[in-house]
Amino acid sequence: MPRVSDIPSRLCLGPGPSPVPPRVLAALAHPTVGHLDPAFLALMDEIRDGLRRVFATTNPMTLAMSGTGSAGMETVIVNLVEPGDRVLVGVNGVFGGRLAEVARRAGAAVTTVDAPWGRALDRDQLADAIARHAPHVVAVVHAETSTGVGNPVDGLAELIHAHDGLFILDCVTSLAGMAVEIDAWGVDAAYSGTQKCLSCPPGLSPVTLSPRAVARLDRRRLKVPSWYLDLTLLRSYWGQERAYHHTAPINMLYALHEALAIVLEEGLAARFARHRAAHERLAAAVADLGLPFVSQDGHRLPMLNAIAAPAGADEAALRRRLLDEHGIEIGGGLGDFKGKAWRIGLMGHGATSAAVDAVTGALRVLLC
Numbered sequence: 043m044p045r046v047s048d049i050p051s052r053l054c055l056g057p058g059p060s061p062v063p064p065r066v067l068a069a070l071a072h073p074t075v076g077h078l079d080p081a082f083l084a085l086m087d088e089i090r091d092g093l094r095r096v097f098a099t100t101n102p103m104t105l106a107m108s109g110t111g112s113a114g115m116e117t118v119i120v121n122l123v124e125p126g127d128r129v130l131v132g133v134n135g136v137f138g139g140r141l142a143e144v145a146r147r148a149g150a151a152v153t154t155v156d157a158p159w160g161r162a163l164d165r166d167q168l169a170d171a172i173a174r175h176a177p178h179v180v181a182v183v184h185a186e187t188s189t190g191v192g193n194p195v196d197g198l199a200e201l202i203h204a205h206d207g208l209f210i211l212d213c214v215t216s217l218a219g220m221a222v223e224i225d226a227w228g229v230d231a232a233y234s235g236t237q238k239c240l241s242c243p244p245g246l247s248p249v250t251l252s253p254r255a256v257a258r259l260d261r262r263r264l265k266v267p268s269w270y271l272d273l274t275l276l277r278s279y280w281g282q283e284r285a286y287h288h289t290a291p292i293n294m295l296y297a298l299h300e301a302l303a304i305v306l307e308e309g310l311a312a313r314f315a316r317h318r319a320a321h322e323r324l325a326a327a328v329a330d331l332g333l334p335f336v337s338q339d340g341h342r343l344p345m346l347n348a349i350a351a352p353a354g355a356d357e358a359a360l361r362r363r364l365l366d367e368h369g370i371e372i373g374g375g376l377g378d379f380k381g382k383a384w385r386i387g388l389m390g391h392g393a394t395s396a397a398v399d400a401v402t403g404a405l406r407v408l409l410c
């Protein structure tokens with residue numbers, strides 16, 4: 043039987059999880075209390091406040107779902123979509139595709155606006171599709187982790203709201219690594235994950251709903267089909283009633299509280315600048331190694347760098363050597379990029395010059 047203590051430490055520079063700072067690991071190891079303990083409930087209030095600050099929102103309905111980013115995705119879809127609803131999804135990678143699939147399973151009539159892998163969604167195409175279909179819901183992935191591309195979000199809310207639609211934004215990879223402005227952008231529902239730029243282990247999914255989205259939830263004809271993800275039940279636990287729904291993952295919430303404290307101590311603007319600087323340092327180094335980006339210039343994400351894998355090499359074997367000989371994890375390509383691209387994540391605690399130098403130095407050794 044392997045033991046946990048036998049697992050080597052790694053520098054996690056893939057598409058998530060990101061490196062977790064010692065303060066967060068220490069919080070995780072704090073003794074467990076009851077999920078209705080007054081001290082713990084006070085901590086939940088602070089988590090909610092912290093999440094509002096990182097989402098840049100005043101939304102009363104802001105909480106952390108038990109589950110990873112995909113649980114957040116499923117939460118916003120099953121709560122805000124009813125069978126037969128028209129849902130428009132932007133698809134230019136794995137996560138846009140997953141959103142479309144989750145919406146179809148919720149019984150929606152799904153239309154997609156597509157862009158090739160490595161390119162951003164086209165704002166005009168989204169605008170045309172919104173005008174043509176008057177969707178009940180429009181869902182876009184802010185930072186498409188599978189391709190390293192950021193999608194346009196500015197100005198979409200006005201078009202969506204003109205038809206009384208709701209705007210859903212996947213902020214799993216963008217939150218706490220680049221600007222996310224839920225209120226200013228008119229986003230009605232957003233979700234994230236803890237293991238990307240928040241630098242917390244995977245296990246929780248921050249979610250926020252605008253008052254307009256809550257009104258849609260309150261007007262549903264049918265009950266939310268998932269009991270576990272039903273926000274009409276969960277709001278009684280996160281709200282003043284503190285009604286038992288399911289046992290909150292106490293220690294994960296300790297960790298999220300500490301991760302949010304670290305984010306807010308650094309300050310969002312400084313944190314975004316740090317991600318940007320790490321990206322620029324990496325971009326210069328990979329250009330030097332002759333590995334071009336496969337993501338569109340002008341739309342590249344700071345925290346997820348998708349570059350071409352070395353031509354003619356066994357890229358999976360090289361990534362394995364990077365892990366075994368240098369203790370560094372990077373991601374391979376997915377979908378159209380499978381076997382062709384590498385994804386270097388510079389997320390949260392991993393967005394540093396030291397991390398960039400470690401991975402590019404190791405790649406230089408392996409490639410030269």
Ligand SMILES: *Cc1c(COP(=O)(O)O)cnc(C)c1O
Nearest residue numbers: 110111112137185187214215235
């Ligand atoms: C990672 C990710 C998800 C899914 O999150 P999990 O924590 O793996 O469930 C969804 N959307 C995007 C953009 C992601 O990067």
